[in-house]
Amino acid sequence: MNEKISRFLAESEPETPCLVIDLDVIRDNFLALREALPLARIFYAVKANPATPILALLRDLGACFDAASIFEIRDCMALGIGADRLSFGSTIKKRRHIAEAYEQGVRLFAFDSAAELDKLALAAPGARVFCRIFMEGAGADWPLSKKFGCDVEMARDLLIDAAGRGLVPYGVSFHVGSQQRDLGQWDVACARTALIFTALRARGIELKMVNIGGGFPARYRQEIPGATDYGHAIMAAVTRHFGNNLPEIIAEPGRGIAGDAGVIQTEVVLISKKSYGDQRRWVYLDIGKFGGLAETMDEAIKYRLRTPHDGGPEGPVVLAGPTCDEVDVLYDKANYHLPLALAVGDKVEILSAGAYTTTYCSVGFNGYPPLKEHYI
């Protein structure tokens, strides 16, 4: 576990559950991605962790920002981040929110449908727009629905349409799926993107930008490739499909920057068996699905855990949260094992929990207050 965070926990003994973020790791992750993708502009996905200390740090390091809502745009601008460093990356925006962003100077917008293009043409005349294409998300830990993106044929037509409606058809975006470990997925996506570039060129429209999205992983139970591996794979894919005529590249890491920077400390509230024949212990923590660990839904994200008894003999457990809700179970099928010596009152650390935790908390389900946060 991160030494700086260990020291903070030992010295401050903060109330649990809490998230502790090491800002040095945020910095290191950002710089590593920038080094691995020297030709790309990095737009931090604010939604991963919008805490002010993180946004301010990345602002000072020269990052750009991908906003999922007008609320995130307001937050960024309140921190002095210029509109030219913002992308309104949601494909599902109210027209009045587009108008507000446009008034504030934002000129880069995502879309993936005709109806969204209508809104953009009316509320953001002259803005640069990029169309998100659908990807299947093979190889990703976090499942991709068909919620975002359209198919290549529709994307082509919509971008042509955008040009005719006073918008600047600027490029194509995709998302290969969160926590993507199959580096080949970027190649598939770049191939599709290049098809659209070629089709528009035939119509006299020069697209300029490829938005390679996020998908950069944090380290959960499985090993992951490093930033340089991603950089090589992505640059190889772009070069293969665009040759010498390289487009502008945008990347939108969120988890890849904030995930490994944070540790959630939690307390064991109860350990029990439900019948004399039970083979597994139930271990109940003071944080659960509704306290910040929403990504354990369907046991998709499998966090690494640390206990005071690591190294001793272990046994199988079901891990659950503290609320009176049946679905507030973290891991039942994922085959977690914890030390037999684990006891009520012990502290358990959840590693790589810096992304998609604090904002996922409920406002007060079962009365439990939101996750406390410490940025060090």
Add this chain to the structure above:
Amino acid sequence: MNEKISRFLAESEPETPCLVIDLDVIRDNFLALREALPLARIFYAVKANPATPILALLRDLGACFDAASIFEIRDCMALGIGADRLSFGSTIKKRRHIAEAYEQGVRLFAFDSAAELDKLALAAPGARVFCRIFMEGAGADWPLSKKFGCDVEMARDLLIDAAGRGLVPYGVSFHVGSQQRDLGQWDVACARTALIFTALRARGIELKMVNIGGGFPARYRQEIPGATDYGHAIMAAVTRHFGNNLPEIIAEPGRGIAGDAGVIQTEVVLISKKSYGDQRRWVYLDIGKFGGLAETMDEAIKYRLRTPHDGGPEGPVVLAGPTCDEVDVLYDKANYHLPLALAVGDKVEILSAGAYTTTYCSVGFNGYPPLKEHYI
């Protein structure tokens, strides 16, 4: 749709998304359940909707309250609800929270494990404790995991143990599963409960109370039995298994009181297709899984919807929320149909949304603020 709420929405045009609760319906539902279960004491499950106007109304009507955490106990007591009207119904409590409740005068506690009994014996000497037994939840819309309850054999031993440790073994609780429509489930549960009463009587211990839990439904897409049907079924079950020696009965409705009292108004943000061949429209609302509709997880709770175009021709839709999260899809498999005339900007009402919505909201996922609430 509820007339009072319709009028409020028409006259006030509140910002969406918002929940509007008709307090008259809360009152009616409470009184109907009390009438249907005249021998039971009604403990409102605060977690269903802990809004102050609801708690204050039920306080004035003489209700008792089932608290899922120390935070809910504090909220109740701050409203002047006496400790004798509170049950600490969570089976997963920190020892210091048990101690705090006990200090405040709470004397009724749930448990379902040896470790929890240890904490109670130390922190709440002399308190009345009831053991929750496991139920399978057949017939319920919201799945039951094995998170709560122990088996009958263990419950018997734990209650005997409680007596030996300075606690008052007071009774047995169960939960037949949320949104339970199979009235026979209470009979199964009462049969198991009676077994435990008999076993303890043989040891000279007289249990006094049966806590029949919640499970009383709200009206979602499927029709539900009325309060009197529940009352008859439950009283028949208790009478069948306890004969003339009727125990004290406690019921813990939450959804059954607050669910049908509330309507969420939302706005259509986007309607789209993802390819030319798409058979279904995607309809994106300004509320989703992380804005209060967490119970759409696995499409468990299927809300009824109202649109301005009801009655006109309909077509199949996928319903999704506004966030940049792939899993923020409300209904994909549940076969929802909405009017073909539905347009971006239309208001859509989500009925029977008064329970398990406001507190499930995220604090700000993707920057979206929590659900606004109006109590009228």
